[in-house]
Every structure is written in structure tokens, then in C-alpha cells.
Amino acid sequence: GQNIDQPTEMTATEGAIVQINCTYQTSGFNGLFWYQQHAGEAPTFLSYNVLDGLEEKGRFSSFLSRSKGYSYLLLKELQMKDSASYLCAVRDGLGDYKLSFGAGTTVTVRA
Amino acid sequence: ETGVTQSPTHLIKTRGQQVTLRCSSQSGHNTVSWYQQALGQGPQFIFQYYREEENGRGNFPPRFSGLQFPNYSSELNVNALELDDSALYLCASSSINSPLHFGNGTRLTVT
Numbered sequence: 001g002q003n004i005d006q007p008t009e010m011t012a013t014e015g016a017i018v019q020i021n022c023t024y025q026t027s028g029f030n031g032l033f034w035y036q037q038h039a040g041e042a043p044t045f046l047s048y049n050v051l052d053g054l055e056e057k058g059r060f061s062s063f064l065s066r067s068k069g070y071s072y073l074l075l076k077e078l079q080m081k082d083s084a085s086y087l088c089a090v091r092d093g094l095g096d097y098k099l100s101f102g103a104g105t106t107v108t109v110r111a
Numbered sequence: 112e113t114g115v116t117q118s119p120t121h122l123i124k125t126r127g128q129q130v131t132l133r134c135s136s137q138s139g140h141n142t143v144s145w146y147q148q149a150l151g152q153g154p155q156f157i158f159q160y161y162r163e164e165e166n167g168r169g170n171f172p173p174r175f176s177g178l179q180f181p182n183y184s185s186e187l188n189v190n191a192l193e194l195d196d197s198a199l200y201l202c203a204s205s206s207i208n209s210p211l212h213f214g215n216g217t218r219l220t221v222t
Contacts, residue, residue: 004153033210042115042201042213043154087153097144097205098167101153 002026004102006088011108012078020073020105022088033099034062034073035087043087047073075107083109113138115214117202123220129190132217134202136183141206143185145177148199148216160185189219197221 003025012018024032031050035043049055049064049071061074075082085104092100116135124130136143142161146154156169160179174190183204189196197220203211 035213042215045210045212048210089153093167097142097159097203097211098156098169099146099154099211100156103151103153 002090002092002100004088004090004100006086006102006105008103009106009108011110014078014080014109014111016078018075018078018107020075020086020088020107022071022073022102024069024071024088024090024100024102026090026092026100028092029066029090030093031091032062032064032071033089033091034060034071035089037085037087037104039084046086078109080109080111083107115202115204115212117200117214117217119217120215121218121220123222124192126192126194126221128192129188130192130219132187132189132200132202132219134185134187134204134214136185136202136204137212139206140204140209140212141183142204143179143183144203144205144211145185145187146201146203146213147171148201150198154201157187192221194221 006022034046037043047062054063059076064071087104088102089099118133144159145157148154159167163179176188178186199216201216203213205211
């Protein structure tokens with residue numbers, strides 16, 4: 001089966017940096033995604049990694065190591081609006097768009 | 112650009128009843144997926160439709176079924192509802208080389 005692990009909760013101060021780790025063991029690998037989900041809202045796409053290395057998009061960066069089954073999402077210059085759940089998801093097939101999600105990491109940003 | 116829209120937003124049903132949830136894909140997207148998200152968990156893949164046919168399915172029983180229409184909108188049908196079916200049901204649309212775009216979901220409560 002698919003196994004995707006990420007911490008349950010993290011707390012950080014406004015303006016700081018937080019790193020959310022994700023480890024995965026899946027039957028296949030065709031990309032890793034990070035989504036942000038505010039309470040009561042839809043998950044929104046943040047980043048996508050399919051090759052090893054770092055992808056940077058503004059204040060958010062995501063890293064992937066396929067050999068280690070490991071990724072992280074880095075949030076810089078935290079803002080109060082960044083308080084949300086962050087979901088790590090792996091696409092394991094080529095023919096469909098099935099994503100296997102972790103349970104999510106709830107990040108709380110404090111003033 | 113119109114995003115993914117789902118209806119209804121909330122629904123209360125009794126155990127044993129049947130329910131139909133609806134989804135309109137984002138314009139330009141030809142693939143639709145359905146996910147079930149229990150409280151405090153990540154979304155779980157139910158199935159995916161492409162060109163009006165199911166082309167991927169997760170570990171859900173046959174009483175979960177779906178349809179995709181020529182305009183790429185979709186329905187999720189659940190028969191013989193059980194208490195454990197209470198969850199947020201998310202529809203997501205995509206096309207080649209695009210990430211999943213989620214709707215705000217339908218909150219289903221089974222009593």
C-alpha cells in the first residue's frame with residue numbers, strides 16, 4: 001500500500017521559516033505535490049516535484065529526494081494567512097491522476 | 112477562468128439512503144477525480160473519469176459510482192449510505208500537464 005508520513009502540527013512565529021517534512025513509500029512514483037488547505041476550503045496547489053532538487057516559488061520552496069523517499073516544503077517570511085493545513089501527495093501512476101495524500105500538517109502562525 | 116464548482120455544499124442523509132453529488136470542471140479540463148476527506152485526514156482517491164469512462168479507482172466499494180458528461184461535468188453517486196460515509200467529498204479537475212484543481216467540496220453527514 002501507500003504510506004505517506006508528515007508531522008501532525010507545527011507552530012511558528014510570524015516572519016520566521018518553517019520546514020514541513022514528508023516521507024513516502026509508494027508502489028510507484030510519478031511526482032510529488034504540496035497543497036495548502038484552509039479550514040472549510042478546497043486544497044490549493046502549491047508545488048510539484050518530479051526530479052530531485054529544489055523548486056522555488058516566491059516564499060514557498062519544495063525539495064525532493066527520490067532515493068530517500070523524502071520531500072520538504074519550506075515556508076519563508078511566514079504570514080498569519082499561512083496558518084493552514086499542508087498536504088503532501090504522491091502521484092504513483094502514469095495512466096491516471098490518483099494522488100495518495102498524507103494526513104496533513106497543521107501550521108499555526110503566531111504573532 | 113471558471114474554477115471547479117460543486118453542489119450542494121452541505122447535505123444530511125439517513126443511513127441506507129442514496130445521494131448524488133455534482134461537480135462542474137474548470138474550463139479546459141477534461142479529467143475529473145473524486146476524493147473523500149474524513150475529518151483530520153488527507154483526501155482519499157475514489158475514482159477518476161476521462162472521456163466519460165472510469166480510468167482509475169481507489170479502495171472504495173461498488174456502491175460508490177460516478178458519471179462524467181460530454182461537457183466534462185461529473186456526478187458521484189453513493190448507494191446504501193453508511194455512517195462512515197460522513198465526510199467532505201472533493202471533486203478535482205485536471206488536464207495533461209496540469210495539477211489537480213479542487214472544488215470546495217460537499218460536506219455529507221449521514222445519521
